Amino acid sequence: MSRLNVVVWGENIHEHRNPKVGAIYPRGMHEAIAEGLRASGDDLEVTTATLQQPEHGLTSARLAATDVLLWWGHLAHGEVADAIVDRVQARVLEGMGLLVLHSGHHAKIFRRLMGTTCSLTWREAAERERLWVCQPGHPIAQGIDRCFELPAEEMYGEPFAIPAPDEQVFISWFEGGEVFRSGCCWHRGNGRIFYFRPGHEMYPTYHDANIRRVLANAVRWARPQGSRWVDSCPNVTEPRERIGR
């Protein structure tokens, strides 16, 4: 079996503007995420891309060769070019897996694929988050106990303005009193989409072993399942049955 091509896309701004973020993620959040994936097995070929690169690092050729794309963005959703969003959407529908992380809930690509606003409530108070597994047998939950905790995270609360998930893998409990659908699966076209809530830039979330395990599982779950599919709208002039007998 050939290796899966995985690209971790990072907005790559907080790390340079905020020394605290830079201290947690000295090589950037995207590199920390990539490092965790690389450590998860030899079946992945993991590279990174950032907003600042030409075409945000997502040329047509590169996307065509990508099996699973991870997306972390926050400050600069509006700076992502629509043409690149079109391209990523087309590749997801064609079969590429997509993992949308944390503040990526408001990324153009996620809103585009969901058709909704993907809004939520939030609070920055360094509070405890506990993620509960709703489907213990789901591939994304393998190796995870009944629940796991993050000592300090940003809070995201319901209502989360998404279409009903096809599968609900995690729901979060927050110390301040809220709940959130933290791990959600959807199928769109040939592609699999997983939204995973944790990952605020101010905390070492992407160094956490459970978080790394979930992302490693999710990348394998989201890998392309079937054949490539060129979407089209053909005129089938020749019927299979005779018309007008």
Add this chain to the structure above:
Amino acid sequence: MSRLNVVVWGENIHEHRNPKVGAIYPRGMHEAIAEGLRASGDDLEVTTATLQQPEHGLTSARLAATDVLLWWGHLAHGEVADAIVDRVQARVLEGMGLLVLHSGHHAKIFRRLMGTTCSLTWREAAERERLWVCQPGHPIAQGIDRCFELPAEEMYGEPFAIPAPDEQVFISWFEGGEVFRSGCCWHRGNGRIFYFRPGHEMYPTYHDANIRRVLANAVRWARPQGSRWVDSCPNVTEPRERIGR
């Protein structure tokens, strides 16, 4: 518009065995639930039925005239006759609404309609529960704020072994650290099904104004939507198109 016929079914055991339950619900839990519904509008005709009645109070004639059935059971799921479960299932598929309450998650009728075990984790510690609205525009959430609290309830925790809900109306936060999908909607046949978590017998939950509002909303939501449907498996000997031309 004619009134909706609503039947509140109660197991009716705790109230007689445990004086504390009897003190909270002197006329039975089912009567407290019925009272709340009656107070919600003149469009409902609300009666009650209990396990101890002949045919558990659910004769074929009565079920045939019932628009929405509410079900509370706990200690005696096994004493509910299979023939009555068959009958209730058939009426749900025909279009009768069904509201399954609290410990009814393990009732034969709920497991029958879900096809799964409907298991969960639990704890009796009189802890605080906060129910969050996931779909603020859903008919069942009308008149409910972003969330509401119950000062003391039994805890139910994930994983809740159900098919993915068609709509997720509420998710609960518990003081002891768990979360739970507390308000779930499914369509089965012509019938609408709503599971609503709160309602432990040791607490005055069915006297709570928010709980009453949710139940009142859910009864209207679950009312039969279309025509009666006699399920059958007909042999259609006469094709609409000529075969073998």
Add this chain to the structure above:
Amino acid sequence: MSRLNVVVWGENIHEHRNPKVGAIYPRGMHEAIAEGLRASGDDLEVTTATLQQPEHGLTSARLAATDVLLWWGHLAHGEVADAIVDRVQARVLEGMGLLVLHSGHHAKIFRRLMGTTCSLTWREAAERERLWVCQPGHPIAQGIDRCFELPAEEMYGEPFAIPAPDEQVFISWFEGGEVFRSGCCWHRGNGRIFYFRPGHEMYPTYHDANIRRVLANAVRWARPQGSRWVDSCPNVTEPRERIGR
């Protein structure tokens, strides 16, 4: 109960370019659709809007007062202004019902709400279409027999590139040998969406009694269900539980 405000939006081009279409729909397709709805009951207040009007006839004020919008377009999807599509999408998420008709499968608003390409296969051969009811108890199928026929229609065939429908009301059989998911329901935000396949401009489909019945049913099904909802992403600085005890 106040009347439902229904707006039928028509692209309004074929009727003027093609005398055959003009002969079938002398006042425009949108007016024929509106006429059928008006005849269905006094509970509807039905008006029309067209592409050629300022803001395509869909000002913010008008949309804010619209309960259900019907959309027929074909030749000029690209001429619909993105700002108007944004506006319609926001109103659907807020609770307005949307019925997308026939070639509207490729309308910007439908693709936006689905997140997929909504492509399909097609053929113009004036062939027989038979629509089968998959859910006889669904409100949209009330008054419709097990199936109904259209003597001549354009063919649309699978694969239809949509997210899995929440409810499948109709599937079509075509004389030339294809099938198609002809009546599909989705929930997005607070809004209900119904796609209904028939309605090629060259045939008198919108004069057909069954088609009119389905549209009349679907308008009532799609009416706003709950409260208006202003989507937002609030910072909830004050937690409901004390953090960091």
Add this chain to the structure above:
Amino acid sequence: MSRLNVVVWGENIHEHRNPKVGAIYPRGMHEAIAEGLRASGDDLEVTTATLQQPEHGLTSARLAATDVLLWWGHLAHGEVADAIVDRVQARVLEGMGLLVLHSGHHAKIFRRLMGTTCSLTWREAAERERLWVCQPGHPIAQGIDRCFELPAEEMYGEPFAIPAPDEQVFISWFEGGEVFRSGCCWHRGNGRIFYFRPGHEMYPTYHDANIRRVLANAVRWARPQGSRWVDSCPNVTEPRERIGR
């Protein structure tokens, strides 16, 4: 990777009662199905079981070792012992895949898992069936063209009384004028379920190359995805957060 244990369960009655069926399937329908699967790759270990065997060939030990079970029944659904149905259901929820074939739509195990009657309309007229692919990228549709035909089959028509499928892989067109949701996927507990319509005993359907391809794909799709899961309803007496501060 170890091989998948696949068990093909056959009712095994028609083959002995009807010489025409016996001529098409001299070693039984189950053996023909098994033969097709064996030819599909070395990764499968395929055996068969029949109604007439002790415990219908489905002992607890054997089921515990089964990864995917295929089920063909028709005349004797009522003779399948409820205890065996309980056992199969428990294994599906634990993670075993289940493929329900043709007249198995009325098998106890399928109705049990669906919660509905699974009724449909039918006709025996040796008519042409054409199965269309609704999701070209789905693993079950790999290697299948846009559609494929069976020259003579029994007809099954809508309405098919099932819960909305999680994924719609095939829809059938029938020469006599009907349509049917022929390939449907559901998730229940940890298990994957696929219903596949064709397979009337009077036709050589299970010798057809496309049918064999679909079954071979579906077995791999339905293989257990995650860990074994012992369903339970534990009392979690020790909370993770202190109650009553």
